[in-house]
Amino acid sequence: MAETTKNMSAPVIRVKDLYKIYRVGETKVRALNGVDFEIYKGEFVAIVGTSGSGKSTLLNMLAGLEKPTKGQIIIGKTHMEKLTEKQLVAFRREKVGFIFQSYNLLNTMNAIENVALPLSFRGVSKKDRLKKAREFMSLVGVADQEKHMPNQMSGGQQQRVGIARALVVNPQIIFADEPTGNLDSKTTMEVLRLMQRIVREQQQTLVMVTHDNHLASYADRRIRIVDGKITGIETGGRSALEETDKTAPEAQQPAQMEDITV
Numbered sequence: 001m002a003e004t005t006k007n008m009s010a011p012v013i014r015v016k017d018l019y020k021i022y023r024v025g026e027t028k029v030r031a032l033n034g035v036d037f038e039i040y041k042g043e044f045v046a047i048v049g050t051s052g053s054g055k056s057t058l059l060n061m062l063a064g065l066e067k068p069t070k071g072q073i074i075i076g077k078t079h080m081e082k083l084t085e086k087q088l089v090a091f092r093r094e095k096v097g098f099i100f101q102s103y104n105l106l107n108t109m110n111a112i113e114n115v116a117l118p119l120s121f122r123g124v125s126k127k128d129r130l131k132k133a134r135e136f137m138s139l140v141g142v143a144d145q146e147k148h149m150p151n152q153m154s155g156g157q158q159q160r161v162g163i164a165r166a167l168v169v170n171p172q173i174i175f176a177d178e179p180t181g182n183l184d185s186k187t188t189m190e191v192l193r194l195m196q197r198i199v200r201e202q203q204q205t206l207v208m209v210t211h212d213n214h215l216a217s218y219a220d221r222r223i224r225i226v227d228g229k230i231t232g233i234e235t236g237g238r239s240a241l242e243e244t245d246k247t248a249p250e251a252q253q254p255a256q257m258e259d260i261t262v
């Protein structure tokens with residue numbers, strides 16, 4: 001349904017013939033070995049692979065944390081590979097939101113101050129920062145935790161605060177690195193529901209890296225990566241919003257294999 005609409009719009013991310021080669025002594029490690037794909041606005045995409053497959057390298061490059069050895073990454077109209085370090089810092093600050101496995105909240109700040117922090121880098125006044133932060137804490141369901149310090153919140157609550165902090169700057173794209181890696185299965189489902197809801201309601205684009213096939217099955221598309229190459233892109237994801245915690249995975253429709261790019 002929405003797939004057609006998404007594919008008719010211009011991609012938010014275009015990756016063309018991307019390589020990242022690390023030198024370790026005499027050896028060359030091809031962390032990314034010729035990767036091509038596109039991601040559209042409003043999509044929840046999972047980049048899935050086992051340890052060492054190259055998914056973190058890919059995420060780091062999409063988020064402007066590392067430069068490719070060769071190839072192009074075009075976000076909106078910006079060629080990431082052509083940006084200077086200073087421009088990359090500005091890009092990360094203004095255009096993207098990050099959700100981390102370990103939440104990465106500042107322990108010396110309470111929940112609302114953590115959520116408001118990215119706005120202070122943009123010169124937003126304190127009053128407006130807190131107003132906006134409050135709005136997003138409410139959206140992710142932790143409005144009553146404003147004054148709590150990170151160590152006074154559960155993992156799930158901390159991750160909700162982390163998600164509110166990623167959203168507060170209205171980023172073009174949200175990148176998530178194993179966002180439920182430290183959570184139990186019930187809290188994982190709650191966070192998945194939240195992420196799916198946000199992608200749908202806010203028309204956000206979410207790119208999640210994971211080794212976990214179950215988690216990835218909730219994304220609209222899965223880009224599978226093995227030894228730095230894409231081995232397949234699957235379309236169709238399960239809905240965490242319609243599932244109860246007891247829904248057996250077997251009861252769900254299997255994903256469709258779309259195309260294989262090796």
Ligand SMILES: Nc1ncnc2c1ncn2[C@@H]1O[C@H](COP(=O)(O)OP(=O)(O)OP(=O)(O)O)[C@@H](O)[C@H]1O
Pocket residue numbers: 022023024029030031049050051052053054055056057058211
């Ligand atoms: N800075 C680096 N120098 C040298 N080799 C590196 C560097 N970073 C990553 N690699 C290598 O590149 C390959 C891909 O690593 P990457 O971290 O992207 O994998 P991954 O799929 O994210 O793994 P994990 O799930 O364990 O984080 C691996 O062989 C890794 O050893």
